[in-house]
Amino acid sequence: MRFLLYTTGDNTQPSAPPSQQMIDEVGKFTDETRRAGILLATGGLGPSTTRVRNSAGKLAVTDGPFTETKELTGGFALIEVKSREEAIEWAKRFRKIVGDGDSLVQEVFGG
């Protein structure tokens, strides 16, 4: 089973850049997921978002709002595991490292 794990956050509020210690710990965690053979793809998410919305056939594109920061504001991981619970367990471990905020866990079909 494949799951997409990704962080959601409030991009409008400038956040303090992550400490070197946190960056190292996230790196170690990523290695651990590779060592466990579950990581298919991963990457960071940039700060700017563009929303494309279809409302009754009318397409609206909204940019931003952007923060001043150029830092990554989140990340995603596509993992292959045995169960949703296993995906949740990995998400919990990630959250313990990066602290406050939300991670979402969604099953991916097809591919």
Next chain:
Amino acid sequence: MTGADTHRAIDAVWRIESPKLIAGLTRIVRDVGLAEDVAQDALVAALEQWPESGVPDKPGAWLMTTAKHRAIDRLRRNERLERKHEELGRETLAQQEMAMSEHSSSADDLGDDLLRLIFISCHPILAPEARVALTLRLLASLTTEEIARAFLVPVSTIAQRIVRAKRTLTEARVPFEVPSGPELDARLSSVLQVIYLVFNEGYSATAGDDLIRAGLCEDALRLGRILAWLAPKEPEVHGLVALMEIQASRSRARVGPSGEMVLLLDQDRGRWDQLLIRRGFAALERVEKIDGALGPYALQAAIAACHARARTAAETDWARIVALYDALAELAPSPVVELNRAVAVGMAFGPAAGLALVDALTAEPSLRTYHFLPSVRGDLLVKLGRSDEARAEFERAAALTQNARERELLLGRAAACSRRETLS
């Protein structure tokens, strides 16, 4: 959390932690059977305590500490017995307890232990089916019931296989180590064989089968990816991973809407999993970076990659595939490789050239009951317009295959030959 939720959460923690746990414990107690027993004790303790106390902050460390305590209890019991028998010469309890009180192992130690566990589970002293069962149990964290369901054999058979395998390893005092020197190649090849066997068992699962069976592909891929991380300098490890990633990329395209088998060249390539294909290519690149010469798995992966690169079946680079089969036949000669080579020759240089090679193989005893031979022959005969002979070959192939979906496909091809005859 409800009790059932906690149990599922514990199950997830177990899947993640148990290979590391068993590997670390085996290093300490020097007995894979004992290590697994005390790891299971720790799991039972977790199942008893966590629904009340909640899952601890560091579940892996909790399981390790609990398992070590159980190990000390068991060793003390054993030592009392041994003292009675006045046996000497074994590592003393004090030494073992000291090993246990060591601080948590570093990531490198952990990797080494896992690698040792893989090598011991796939040890040639064990029968191949025992290696498979033990590897799935210890490294893929499958339960005995899951392994039995996946391999369509009774639970008691798998349970016995695992018990016997552990006993064999204990009695032979197989060292817990990564082999080196000339032994490494043979031992590594046994590991790769076990992983590929698991993969093929899953790959041959059909639509009606238990999902657990098809899950074996994922288990094998996971094991392969772990091994690639632990032994990054071994080209054949990456070769096998590449082969499995690319083969797995076709999983969805191999089955048609009503569950029927779809042959490689007839598959809808849009349904191939591009992520797995890219991962396969990346693994092949790693092989090429390590070593110029491709091993048997890397060659098979390179062949699979030729198909993956072709946007349509007609764009397949058959001449390159023939060249790769030539190399494979030289490195790992077998009638099956020759047969596959004949298919490629037929595609690259015309059906008559392919048929000449297949005809030379019909006397081969090991292929006498192999359905692929008449099926290939039938295919080449169709292309040469010899429908009557082709039909007989497809019918023969259908009678030989064990797979119902494949039989359906072959009988369909035989019927198509009859129609062609009527038309001509």
